[in-house]
Amino acid sequence: MIVNGKHYKTVWMEGSKVFLINQNKLPFEFEIFTSSTYGESIQAIKTMITRGAGAIGVTAGFAVVQAAMEAPSNDFQAFMTRAISAINASRPTANNLFYATKKIADAIKGLDKEWAVKASSELAQQLALENILEAKAIGEYGNSLIKNGMSIETHCNAGWLGFVDYGSALSPIYTAHREGKKMFIYVDETRPRGQGARLTAWELQNEGIPHAIIADNAGAFYMQRGEIDMMIVGADRIAANGDVANKIGTLEKAIIAKEYNVPFYVAAPTSTIDINCPSGKEIPIEMRSEDEVLVQSGLDQDGNMKSIHVAAPGSPAYNPAFDVSPAKYISGIITEKGIVRACEDDIRTLFD
Amino acid sequence: MIVNGKHYKTVWMEGSKVFLINQNKLPFEFEIFTSSTYGESIQAIKTMITRGAGAIGVTAGFAVVQAAMEAPSNDFQAFMTRAISAINASRPTANNLFYATKKIADAIKGLDKEWAVKASSELAQQLALENILEAKAIGEYGNSLIKNGMSIETHCNAGWLGFVDYGSALSPIYTAHREGKKMFIYVDETRPRGQGARLTAWELQNEGIPHAIIADNAGAFYMQRGEIDMMIVGADRIAANGDVANKIGTLEKAIIAKEYNVPFYVAAPTSTIDINCPSGKEIPIEMRSEDEVLVQSGLDQDGNMKSIHVAAPGSPAYNPAFDVSPAKYISGIITEKGIVRACEDDIRTLFD
Numbered sequence: 001m002i003v004n005g006k007h008y009k010t011v012w013m014e015g016s017k018v019f020l021i022n023q024n025k026l027p028f029e030f031e032i033f034t035s036s037t038y039g040e041s042i043q044a045i046k047t048m049i050t051r052g053a054g055a056i057g058v059t060a061g062f063a064v065v066q067a068a069m070e071a072p073s074n075d076f077q078a079f080m081t082r083a084i085s086a087i088n089a090s091r092p093t094a095n096n097l098f099y100a101t102k103k104i105a106d107a108i109k110g111l112d113k114e115w116a117v118k119a120s121s122e123l124a125q126q127l128a129l130e131n132i133l134e135a136k137a138i139g140e141y142g143n144s145l146i147k148n149g150m151s152i153e154t155h156c157n158a159g160w161l162g163f164v165d166y167g168s169a170l171s172p173i174y175t176a177h178r179e180g181k182k183m184f185i186y187v188d189e190t191r192p193r194g195q196g197a198r199l200t201a202w203e204l205q206n207e208g209i210p211h212a213i214i215a216d217n218a219g220a221f222y223m224q225r226g227e228i229d230m231m232i233v234g235a236d237r238i239a240a241n242g243d244v245a246n247k248i249g250t251l252e253k254a255i256i257a258k259e260y261n262v263p264f265y266v267a268a269p270t271s272t273i274d275i276n277c278p279s280g281k282e283i284p285i286e287m288r289s290e291d292e293v294l295v296q297s298g299l300d301q302d303g304n305m306k307s308i309h310v311a312a313p314g315s316p317a318y319n320p321a322f323d324v325s326p327a328k329y330i331s332g333i334i335t336e337k338g339i340v341r342a343c344e345d346d347i348r349t350l351f352d
Numbered sequence: 353m354i355v356n357g358k359h360y361k362t363v364w365m366e367g368s369k370v371f372l373i374n375q376n377k378l379p380f381e382f383e384i385f386t387s388s389t390y391g392e393s394i395q396a397i398k399t400m401i402t403r404g405a406g407a408i409g410v411t412a413g414f415a416v417v418q419a420a421m422e423a424p425s426n427d428f429q430a431f432m433t434r435a436i437s438a439i440n441a442s443r444p445t446a447n448n449l450f451y452a453t454k455k456i457a458d459a460i461k462g463l464d465k466e467w468a469v470k471a472s473s474e475l476a477q478q479l480a481l482e483n484i485l486e487a488k489a490i491g492e493y494g495n496s497l498i499k500n501g502m503s504i505e506t507h508c509n510a511g512w513l514g515f516v517d518y519g520s521a522l523s524p525i526y527t528a529h530r531e532g533k534k535m536f537i538y539v540d541e542t543r544p545r546g547q548g549a550r551l552t553a554w555e556l557q558n559e560g561i562p563h564a565i566i567a568d569n570a571g572a573f574y575m576q577r578g579e580i581d582m583m584i585v586g587a588d589r590i591a592a593n594g595d596v597a598n599k600i601g602t603l604e605k606a607i608i609a610k611e612y613n614v615p616f617y618v619a620a621p622t623s624t625i626d627i628n629c630p631s632g633k634e635i636p637i638e639m640r641s642e643d644e645v646l647v648q649s650g651l652d653q654d655g656n657m658k659s660i661h662v663a664a665p666g667s668p669a670y671n672p673a674f675d676v677s678p679a680k681y682i683s684g685i686i687t688e689k690g691i692v693r694a695c696e697d698d699i700r701t702l703f704d
């Protein structure tokens with residue numbers, strides 16, 4: 001991704017430091033957050049300085065490396081077990097987090113500190129690189145579904161910022177755009193945190209792709225009028241049967257898209273697939289603070305960030321962060337290995 | 353409705369002045385807005401100081417009375433024709449507006465100024481009173497659908513504030529509550545203007561009814577889990593075939609409710625039914641300013657009202673204010689004359 005004429009990744013590691021585009025400051029301010037310890041990296045995931053399944057996974061991998069660097073030489077393995085538990089507890093839904101920490105945990109099992117630092121660092125950097133290459137491949141496969149002149153709706157942000165680069169749901173759109181295809185993107189604002197209005201719209205501006213933000217309520221209005229040709233969303237976890245956990249509201253869109261015969265694609269690397277999870281029923285759903293619904297932040301007229309209470313003071317809110325879309329609503333899953341149907345037979349072929 | 357221990361109506365007229373609960377200030381400030389001219393009343397409808405089909409209709413009726421008072425004695429009828437056109441142009445979707453202005457226009461046709469002021473005033477006051485009685489009757493009919501212990505979801509605000517009192521969608525809930533039935537209300541925040549989070553939640557607090565605000569995205573999540581027993585919404589216009597125009601997002605909920613076999617009721621007085629409108633396709637849908645999506649207002653930490661930009665600066669937004677739910681998704685229409693199916697045969701019986 002190019003921001004202000006310079007190439008960036010969403011997350012990268014140098015020495016013992018992890019660098020993250022601060023997604024809580026975007027789109028109003030472009031700031032790089034520096035995490036110096038694994039504890040700070042956990043906090044960065046919890047507070048959503050970094051977010052999106054892919055970016056969470058890579059950040060978690062780097063956090064394991066930081067933990068290895070911070071661990072005492074004696075009692076190293078016990079420290080790492082506790083540290084990896086803490087990293088795994090930062091957010092419950094995205095599979096990529098557990099995929100990354102497990103890969104590294106397996107690789108450093110039995111190693112002493114010096115070797116473990118070296119091995120974890122190499123593996124975490126490799127996972128970050130793979131994340132980029134997978135996202136790029138998703139873009140190429142997904143591009144085959146996009147015809148010139150299409151209007152595409154997307155929910156939340158599964159773009160650059162949800163990965164190390166390129167993204168999942170937005171990657172096919174970027175590939176198509178670079179090939180010269182014309183598109184118009186309907187961007188669900190994605191309440192309560194507004195990742196669509198804030199992050200996806202910001203990415204599309206940077207890429208120069210025509211778009212409009214719509215209230216999440218307006219999706220069916222445009223589908224009913226035949227103005228949406230396709231929907232592409234990302235995923236936080238995909239069960240073996242093809243059920244997809246993704247940002248709250250994805251389920252509504254999946255049902256509505258089916259109702260209006262709008263193809264509904266999910267784009268995600270195979271690291272998002274939890275092949276040991278039989279169906280969506282087993283995916284844990286994170287409940288987040290009611291303040292995300294009740295309080296909004298943004299720029300006031302003087303250009304300062306302000307938080308305001310937007311609901312009736314005293315009324316509580318419920319805030320599930322994800323929902324599960326049953327496989328029957330999904331037209332296909334776009335992975336770095338190709339496009340498959342959302343069913344166990346097809347999904348298993350990705351792991352052969 | 354009782355606010356701070358005192359009985360209020362949402363809109364009333366005394367002398368030449370129309371008094372309105374200022375719904376742009378709620379829930380943060382309870383203020384009565386005074387409109388002294390029909391032009392000010394038009395502005396109050398346009399800027400949504402008053403909103404909701406019933407309240408718009410009654411305010412429009414009072415605006416016609418103000419126009420009659422302001423009109424010159426000579427050229428009276430021509431002035432009124434122009435004034436009523438301007439009132440009708442204030443908002444395009446709610447049928448109650450046209451119902452009220454047409455009723456009064458028909459009554460004053462051919463009258464001179466003195467008689468017209470008297471006739472319009474009596475008729476507008478009668479329409480306001482009918483609005484209350486109809487809302488109360490809707491509450492009684494709708495109450496028959498509510499069982500003790502139910503969880504009910506509602507969208508937007510079709511409560512006290514959308515009518516002169518009681519409301520439509522919320523009136524059955526208030527009647528059930530006063531009878532001692534326990535309920536829990538899921539309140540869709542109703543982006544972009546947040547009438548659920550701001551107005552419905554505020555009303556439910558005043559009535560002491562347990563509730564939680566949810567992002568509009570979360571409706572399907574709770575229906576999938578079987579946690580919603582019924583949905584009740586209001587309407588801005590109902591076509592002869594039972595199609596219902598209501599706040600943007602109603603269509604999504606209607607489709608999802610059908611998918612999960614959740615009964616989906618529309619509550620509205622017969623003045624909301626446009627029997628001359630064959631289907632939802634003919635209902636004009638208002639497009640409102642993109643700022644309603646991009647800018648949010650609320651209370652800052654010091655208790656001052658602030659507006660902030662919540663989306664990527666420079667990205668545009670589309671903002672349809674209403675959508676049309678086809679009759680096939682609607683379990684029934686709760687009117688002041690009883691509950692009917694959403695089909696032409698049943699709807700016509702209401703006009704016999």
